[in-house]
Amino acid sequence: MIPYFTALSKALQQLLSGYDSNWLSQKKFLTIIEQAENQNPWFTQNNIRYALTQIATNLRADNLKQWLSAYPQITVPKQVKTIAVIMAGNIPLVGFHDMLTVLISGHKLIGKLSSKDAVLPKMIQQILININPEFKNKIFFTETQLKNFEAVIATGSTNSAQVFYQYFEKYPHIIRQNRNSVAIITGNETTEDLKKLGHDIFCYFGLGCRNISKIYIPENYPIENLTGYFSEFSYIRNHNKYMNNYDYQKAIFLMNDLSFLDGNFFLMQENNNLSSPISIIFYERYRNLNHLKLQLQTLQHKLQVVVSKENNNFGHTQQPNLWDYADGIDTLNFIL
Structure with missing residues (x-):
């Protein structure tokens, strides 16, 4: 074959x-x-x-x-x-x-x-x-x-x-x-890491289960620092359906007087949920990295990919190998 x-x-x-x-x-x-x-x-x-x-x-x-x-x-x-x-x-x-x-x-x-x-x-x-x-x-x-x-x-x-x-x-x-995918930021990431994170977020407009829908950041991490690393993906502003979602979600935030960060073609909101709407990136602050890892272990049944410096996988969420099975279920073994 x-x-x-x-x-x-x-x-x-x-x-x-x-x-x-x-x-x-x-x-x-x-x-x-x-x-x-x-x-x-x-x-x-x-x-x-x-x-x-x-x-x-x-x-x-x-x-x-x-x-x-x-x-x-x-x-x-x-x-x-x-x-x-x-x-x-x-x-x-x-x-x-x-x-x-x-x-x-x-x-x-x-x-x-x-x-x-x-x-x-x-x-x-x-x-x-x-x-x-x-x-x-x-x-x-x-x-x-x-x-x-x-x-x-x-x-x-x-x-x-x-x-x-x-x-x-x-x-x-x-x-x-x-399922959803998340990223863990520790503050030790390189500029290249964070630019690659942009690819993990915006590739396919964020519609894939391997796209990052939520970012975990340290308690005192300045979230606004992230926005500049995503500028190379601003071309998605030219996509009408995507920007319709952006405009709609921004209007909802404004009408409900909700706090958010505007990246001009994406929005960031502090939110405990894993799954974010199109054009929105959720983020959540953590105090202890080990506690966060334990928390994510309890959510494994809801997660597809966890991106982090430790996992050395920034920029690769939409480049799975043949042996990277969806949901961790070995499809070939099931068929054989």
Whole structure:
């Protein structure tokens, strides 16, 4: 299976570089990403290209071999199963890893696409079929009720997850719901660290579960010092839907006489909650770092990523490796 996905990686690299690939023309590629943006304005062409770049990188042979080396049983002949995958649509191709996991394990995929991301997965499907026509019998997308499957992977909101649990309780399943990511600032961060934190916050407009929605800062840390490090992301002011959210949230703060910090394209508010609305970054002060770490351990079921100097992961939240499983659940082991 690895050669087929390295071919996909090469095809994406060629298309992203402005060239035709052997499996899809540049003209068709540009039409598809324009169509995806028209269908969902949050999927800007820059964000689509960023997502595809991360996929192309992950599909290099060395990354695939490192990932699969932990699963020697993958080479053992097995009965082919049909795995249903319900994909989210908050960021471009967020369901690709599940799609890859099903296919590289030798099983069939029946996917239920989000209406917010119904174009790009079909492009990946077509490229794979062009690489190896056998994928035509392994990749199916449906807009109707899922049928004839043996296990399910479903990603959605906290509310939809409750429905999934009831509907799929008799099947082997992985069901994911809302999670958030947070950052811990100690005051020992470099300028580069804090600029990278901006990427973790604003990439994909903050719509991903790996985007930082909340920052923990020391008790006496001057929060206004952070705003200058995020200036390179001011280009998102040009996105109408994002700025509509910014204007709306700012108006709410002003009308309710709430305290906030205005970064001119984002707002910061001291708040105990984990999940912040679009254009708002929550922050919370802490007195003792060890106590904060213990607090976050109790919240593990609500967290996707914790970014910190100690974890050495500033700027990488939206660059997960193949073995960085969503919610910490080993999807490939589940399928095998």
